[in-house]
Amino acid sequence: MREPLHASTRINLEKVEVLLVDDSVPSLNLLSQVLLGFGIGKLTRADSAKMAQALLRERTFDLVISATNMAGVDGYELVKWLRRGALEANRYLAVILVSGHTPPSQVFKGRDAGANFTIAKPITPKIVLERILWAAKEDRQFIECETYLGPDRRFKNDGPPAGAKGRRREDPPQALRPPGAQSLESADSEKVKP
Numbered sequence: 001m002r003e004p005l006h007a008s009t010r011i012n013l014e015k016v017e018v019l020l021v022d023d024s025v026p027s028l029n030l031l032s033q034v035l036l037g038f039g040i041g042k043l044t045r046a047d048s049a050k051m052a053q054a055l056l057r058e059r060t061f062d063l064v065i066s067a068t069n070m071a072g073v074d075g076y077e078l079v080k081w082l083r084r085g086a087l088e089a090n091r092y093l094a095v096i097l098v099s100g101h102t103p104p105s106q107v108f109k110g111r112d113a114g115a116n117f118t119i120a121k122p123i124t125p126k127i128v129l130e131r132i133l134w135a136a137k138e139d140r141q142f143i144e145c146e147t148y149l150g151p152d153r154r155f156k157n158d159g160p161p162a163g164a165k166g167r168r169r170e171d172p173p174q175a176l177r178p179p180g181a182q183s184l185e186s187a188d189s190e191k192v193k194p
Contacts, residue, residue: 011133017042021052021066021078022098031065031098034125049073056082060089063132068099068110068118075099076113083114083149091149092142094135098123114150
């Protein structure tokens with residue numbers, strides 16, 4: 001997320017229309033309570049992907065939050081259908097998948113289906129809200145081709161912020177950082193030179 005979420009941040013979600021999809025009643029109830037706690041005023045619940053498809057054919061939404069593992073049509077198939085077969089207005093809405101099983105292969109499956117994000121269970125209200133806000137502020141363009149319709153799957157990696165040492169093997173070396181960005185090590189070594 002670009003900006004951290006602070007306790008003092010005020011967000012009005014009263015007019016956001018959310019479709020919540022899960023075939024597990026306890027999970028549906030839990031997510032509903034979390035979303036209602038955020039002040040979402042227009043929450044529609046669907047207890048199956050088939051019911052969600054019927055709703056997505058009839059009206060528009062701002063956000064879909066769906067479980068991945070459901071009987072019949074699962075969340076991944078729902079997202080693929082949404083990106084290709086729903087009302088034109090719903091094809092480009094934000095989709096967040098919620099899953100109890102999130103190895104990289106399942107996260108990639110959600111991404112490749114066209115979902116914006118996957119959240120691992122057990123959920124926390126903070127993570128749900130951060131992902132909703134991130135999806136709302138997201139500036140990734142939608143890609144449409146024969147095999148894919150959804151947000152651009154490429155995230156730009158400029159490495160860690162200026163002044164921070166990279167922690168991951170795949171962080172680009174200093175030479176690939178944007179002009180003017182330098183690590184603390186190089187800044188300290190310049191101070192020591194006679």
